[in-house]
Amino acid sequence: MKKYILLVVIFLTGSFWSCQKPGETSTAGSTKKLSDDELLTLVQKQTFNYFWDGAEPNSGLARERYHVDGDYPQNDKHIITSGGGGFGVMAILVGMERKFISREQGRARLQKIISFLEKADRFHGAWPHWWNGETGKVKPFSKKDDGGDLVETSFMAQGLLCVRQYFKDGNAEEKQLAARADQLWKDIDFNWYRKDNENVLYWHWSPNYGWDMNFAVRGYNECLIMYVLAASSPTHGVPAEVYHQGWAENGKIVSPSEGFGYKLQLKHQGTQKNGGPLFWAHYSYLGLDPRGLKDKYADYWEENKNQSLINYTWCAQNPKKYTGYGPNNWGLTASYSVKGYSAHGPDEERDLGVISPTAALSSMPYTPEQSIRAMKYWYNNLNDKVWGPYGFYDAFSQTDNWYPQKYLAIDQGPIVVMMENHRSGLLWNLFMSAPEIQTGLKKLGFQSPHLK
Template identity: 75%
Template sequence: MQKHIFPTMLMTALLLPVLFSCNQQQTAEQTDQQEQATDSISTDSLYTLVQERTFQYFWDGAEPNSGLARERFHVDGEYPQNDKHIVTSGGGGFGVMAILVGIERGFITREEGRQRLDKIVRFLETSDRFHGAWPHWWNGETGKVKPFSPKDNGGDLVETSFMLQGLLCVRQYFRDGNAEEKELAARIDKLWKEVDFNWYRNGKNVLYWHWSPDHAWAMNFPVQGYNECLIMYVLAASSPTHGVPAAVYHEGWARNGAINATTTQFGYTLHLKHNGAEEYGGPLFWAHYSYLGLDPRGLKDRYANYWEENTNQTLINRAWCVENPNGFKGYGPESWGLTSSYSVKGYAGHAPGPKRDRGVISPTAALSSMPYTPEYSQQAMRHWYETLRDKVWGPYGFYDAFSETDNWYPQRYLAIDQGPIVVMMENHRTGLLWNLFMSCPEIQAGLKKLGFESPHLK
């Protein structure tokens, strides 16, 4: 099972003080006025408010020593505060992209952003790495790996790829700046070139998710599509120092063409075999994580048109909630979105299907789908903000998940769910991160090597 869907460690608590930056473009007083006048807030202002609040998870809410995103934050304090120092490579990668959004939106200054990113890069340079790859979790105070499970105490190539996707955007953003900015870009370039994608082949034409210095390949997880991991294969093919041949993508990820399987639901067709979720498609983070930087607009290869695939997956997900065959309270056109998130009992991979839908709505699912379904996503955002706000809205934006059926409204956040909200909403508005990532010459070369088409390819 993929650990983003069924993680092996019980989600514990985090209760931290919430402080807001004095450098925000929108003052706290203005925010309060907007929140008191919900009928008058414009769509553009609501977009910015949601982005700014969610951005703060990665700014004021960051672990102070590393500067990285904490794995989670529990406002309700239901569980003991014992892991406030645990930071995450994947969610942290989404966070560095959110910092770029914060600069562009005026939530922080360019120099404040550079200084924070300098701290993060310094931590990444000195913390535990395994053949260039970072672990899923670290102790943010020491840089030492925090095991995600008993045998998962080494490199995590998927989470590393999420971090690299963000770092390459940062490199491109600062590469032509002042001396300090250019120096930061050069250090990021060095980190990127030190990741040994070839090592993670384990001698085969496929990429493995994990390697441990203590347990070697015991996790035994060759990554095959389709799921959230396309970005890893694109990066592996693009690496200028440890690049893998195209056969690794076609034989490993695409399984010699077996990645294709056609299914139609609610009038929308999927052409990729969504692992373990073929009938209705997987949880919606599959349409987000790889595409925070990798621009799906016009992106095609021999297996799929990725804009169509992601849009249809989102529309199936929404249509399932609107039809609501399980009869859950609150589901409908204004409240939809199933993905991996906190659940009434622990953590679960929510997705369309009689057994996978547990009556839990995860706001990140609809909000991060803003590029694919802007009107539907906006409808949900406004409904949650204006109708359910006291139950689902907190210091870092919308909480991770809720269930009207179970009257369950936990005040909790997860980094890996908050990050895509900021980034994908910005991609919908300006294409910022898409344009940065796709401007990387190595990425363009890697996509060509794998047989992709994209309007970005020169």
């Protein structure tokens, strides 16, 4: 899907900038032995700092990337991201709950972010993939991708709904913040992105190129949240047929397969087998609770758990005999790669010997024992090769002796959020408590323990 386009974009435009390192960091492999719970908190806290100390100062939103090692000369330190920024908004709520920051600090930062979002470029209510954080003007992701990006916008809206639910019963300032977050969500014109009322949603629209990118979004991939939000919108909602005919392709989304004895029910777009990169089990489920979530196409908890277990088993068995792979060192997803960027996955073609910590850490709700083992191994054994000012670096390869000191917002955010969902269910409970989400899920024929 669109994340694959980053293979070219990041490789050509990747950058480094100097910025103040976070106020509190920890050196991996220190003499003090941490309990599992202490290490979970430390990883969350240090990763959270990407969205706190590492944020772009004018907007308060997450920078697209941060390169500690400074291997790119081009300076784009002000480029921020709507999708990764939405994940960061949710990470700020985690920071407040975990007392990494105070409630008032979190409210003030979120107020800055919402003020930016209210004024920044939007296209029929949808934000672009990238902006200049100093001006709020769109930074084209590619030539024709210079307008609304409905998928990245949906990742942001997922976070804004959590903000609204978190603050709606607070003091006067908090209630006002909740109301502003609510208005931003209600301004998104999902119906426009049907392109002349087709029963499918389109990823992009440009004021300069119209629908030229022509990217109708069909499942299964990371975009389920967009269809749930579109059906749930109280202002610009779409009929259920858009989900069933567009996303589910009149049932063609169902295509059972099996890997290592673990069954998958859905057709994972662009993959031949084994479920593909793990971000598909993460991005839509930062707020959308997969526990007990079912419709006529799949049981989403089983789908995500089995995809994670296939990914783990592939690395544990290590059929390509890469250095370091094993039951304590696993996780394949879209991330930086030895040659640019790649959507790593558990098959012969897409496994390039690159481990992406976000893959295992963000899968913690599905594979808690396997994910915690990997976290402990990286922290205690690989130490500062893989650990830096904002937590574990984006990716590494022991086979190639490749340990880049790089971060991507869209990979760091799910770590904080999904680890918290594993520990407390915080973001799942907030998002699923939104009444319009409950209405939308019912409209689409979903079952969930959250539905009243």
